[in-house]
Amino acid sequence: MSAVKSVKQIDVSGKRVLVRADFNVPLEDGKVSDDSRIVATLPTIRHLLDQGARVILMSHLGRPKGKPDPKYSLRPVAGALADQLGVPVLFLEECMGKSVEDAVGQMKDGQVVLLENVRFHPEEERNGEDMSAALGRLADVYVNDAFGSAHRAHASTAGVTAHVDACVAGLLMEKELTFLGDHTERPDRPFVVILGGAKVSDKISVIDALLDKADTILIGGAMAYTFKLALGGKVGNSLSEPDKVDVALEAIRKAEKRGVTFLLPVDNMIVEAVDFDARTVGESRFTGEGEDIPEGWEGVDIGSRTIELFKREIAGAKTVLWNGPMGIFEIEACSAGTFAIAEAVAANQGCVSIIGGGDSVKAVKKSGYSDKVSFISTGGGASLEFLEGKVLPGVAALDQV
Ligand code: AMP
Numbered sequence: 026m027s028a029v030k031s032v033k034q035i036d037v038s039g040k041r042v043l044v045r046a047d048f049n050v051p052l053e054d055g056k057v058s059d060d061s062r063i064v065a066t067l068p069t070i071r072h073l074l075d076q077g078a079r080v081i082l083m084s085h086l087g088r089p090k091g092k093p094d095p096k097y098s099l100r101p102v103a104g105a106l107a108d109q110l111g112v113p114v115l116f117l118e119e120c121m122g123k124s125v126e127d128a129v130g131q132m133k134d135g136q137v138v139l140l141e142n143v144r145f146h147p148e149e150e151r152n153g154e155d156m157s158a159a160l161g162r163l164a165d166v167y168v169n170d171a172f173g174s175a176h177r178a179h180a181s182t183a184g185v186t187a188h189v190d191a192c193v194a195g196l197l198m199e200k201e202l203t204f205l206g207d208h209t210e211r212p213d214r215p216f217v218v219i220l221g222g223a224k225v226s227d228k229i230s231v232i233d234a235l236l237d238k239a240d241t242i243l244i245g246g247a248m249a250y251t252f253k254l255a256l257g258g259k260v261g262n263s264l265s266e267p268d269k270v271d272v273a274l275e276a277i278r279k280a281e282k283r284g285v286t287f288l289l290p291v292d293n294m295i296v297e298a299v300d301f302d303a304r305t306v307g308e309s310r311f312t313g314e315g316e317d318i319p320e321g322w323e324g325v326d327i328g329s330r331t332i333e334l335f336k337r338e339i340a341g342a343k344t345v346l347w348n349g350p351m352g353i354f355e356i357e358a359c360s361a362g363t364f365a366i367a368e369a370v371a372a373n374q375g376c377v378s379i380i381g382g383g384d385s386v387k388a389v390k391k392s393g394y395s396d397k398v399s400f401i402s403t404g405g406g407a408s409l410e411f412l413e414g415k416v417l418p419g420v421a422a423l424d425q426v
Contacts, residue, residue, distance in 0.1 A: 029202060030193045030424040031378060032069060032168050037078040043164035044195060044332045045181050045419075047403060048084035048102045048139075049170035052401055057105040062173075066402050067109055069195035070137070076111070079132040081163055083120055084107075085174065091147030103139045114139050120146070121159035129163050143181045155207025156180040161188020170195025172202075175419030176407040192423050197403065202420065204400040205378050205411050210329065213343035213377060214240055219335070221246030222349030222384065224271045229276065230413040231348065235331040236279050241286040241342075243335045245327045245351035245362060249290050250318070251321035252277065259317035261295070263324040267288050288338070291315060292328030294352065294359060299323060304356045327362035339369040348381035348409070354388050364392045369399035382408030 035085060046066045051058045073080050087097040103116035112135075119125050120140035143149045148156035157180045161167075169175065174182050175198070186192040194202065200410040209216070218239040220228055225248050235242065244252055247264035254265055255273035274408040280287035291314050298307035311328045318324050327335070339345060347370060351362035365387075370378045371394035380389050389395050402408040411417055 028425050029199070029420060030426050031199050032072060032193045032195055034426070035166065035191055035193055037073055037076045039079055040165040041081060041129060041132065041280060042073050042078040042166045043081045043083065043160065043169055043185070043189070044073070044168045045174070045185075046082050046084045046195075048082075048099060049086050049173070050102060050105075052101055055101055057101050060105050060109070062403060063102065063106055065111060065197050065354075066170050066195070069168065069197060070110060072196060073168070074135055074137070075137040076164075077134040079129075079134060080137045081132075081140065082130055082137065083143050083160070084171065085149070085181070086142050086176065086352040087144070087316060089142060089144050091144065091150065093145045097142050097144070099139060099142050106137075110137065112137060117141060120338045121163070123191070126162060138338055142265075143179075143193075145196050147333060148249065149180045150177070152178050152180050152184045154184065157184030158188050160185040164189045165191070166373045167192040168195045169193075169419055169423060170197045171419070172198050172402070173404040173407050175404070176415070178211070178418035182421045194420075194423055196283045198420075199409075201398065201402060201404060201411075203205040204377075205358070205402060205408060207383065208344060208377050208379060209235070209238055209346055209412070212238065215342050216344040216346070217241045217243065217245045217338050217342035217346065219245070219339070219353045219370075220349050221248060222262060223247050223417040224253040225266055225273055227257060228409070229269070229272050232234055232276050234412060234414045235346070236276065236283055239285055239346075241288065241338050242280065243288050243338060245290060245331070245335070246349050247266070247324070247326075248349070250324055252289050253318075256289075259319075260321050260324060261318035261322040263318055270397065274317055286338075288334065290327045290331040290336060292330045293318060293324040294326040294328055295319075295322040296325050297322060298357075299325060299353065299356070301353070301356065305357050306356060309358065325356070325359040332362055332365045335366060338367040339366070340373055342376045343371065345370050345376050345378045345383050346381055348412070349380070350388050354384070354391075363388045367392035367394050370394070
């Protein structure tokens, strides 16, 4: 358990409870097209309703640049949420001010209101004092369940907490902290970390932090080519960061020193051309084991020997943390490696498996294995910053146990 106080540890009955949720959902034709983020917050809302609280929900949606924009209204979320909860959700067209205070003042126990997008005000992202105080006036208790926004010090994630006596974590937030925090701080071993994605520069701090915790680190995706360069290999036209080879080499050295098994792909799928928009690739083949990637060719996925090597490591793990695809998984022809990893993680039912946000979440969902893993993080940038060991402002602002 993390040291942050949970909503389960306080009395909320009859209280006005202001919940910062993450309802930043995709909309199509004015309707919610993927309600996963709404579903993820249901346990917290249901808990509050069961306890007889008055639930006031707030969130951001998109990037409306500090002014009202109907395109980013949270109104469609009210309907989708009411369907899920089976109770009415009253939508308010503002998130603060007299009309909101009046409406909240008339709420009865067990009622739910949803405020309009907090990012319709420039003060939200500036963590403005007036907005923080105005939000605070709505609440006896503040609950943060928006892990995905906790890396930002905004009025609704940080500032507001100075104006509410009790500030606690929601059940989703608690789960995120338990899996990304506790399970990686004190993992059942062996602890195998799988990292992929586009750039070493985006993930080097995560690699560095996990080198202190993991037993094995498996590297895939374009990131692997910078490591290949660092070891004197050639990567042809593959996406790589030649200016980061020193950083990559340092990570390899640190792994050696710490006794962490650090595995790079031993073979790759390579292509002559990629058309990302058309989702097609040109001529393709696999490299032999240890072979360089020739000029004019681009690495787009891990090869079958690498898949077998990584699968063996994953099968023996007691804790697995995965962040980042093994190749350009958005293109079907380059997705085999990523989906094989998803399958291998799902197949190991004896381990705690954590999908650490971002594109690996999309990959696991697309592969159909999402219900076979222990936890899928709802945070993208927040998950990475948390795994780097950074203190997230939205977490730091909550009461400690
Ligand atoms: P990230 O956000 O860092 O996890 O990166 C995810 C992106 O990395 C996805 O859009 C992938 O298509 C991309 N990616 C993974 N492997 C490769 C590769 N070999 N070449 C180019 N892009 C890649």
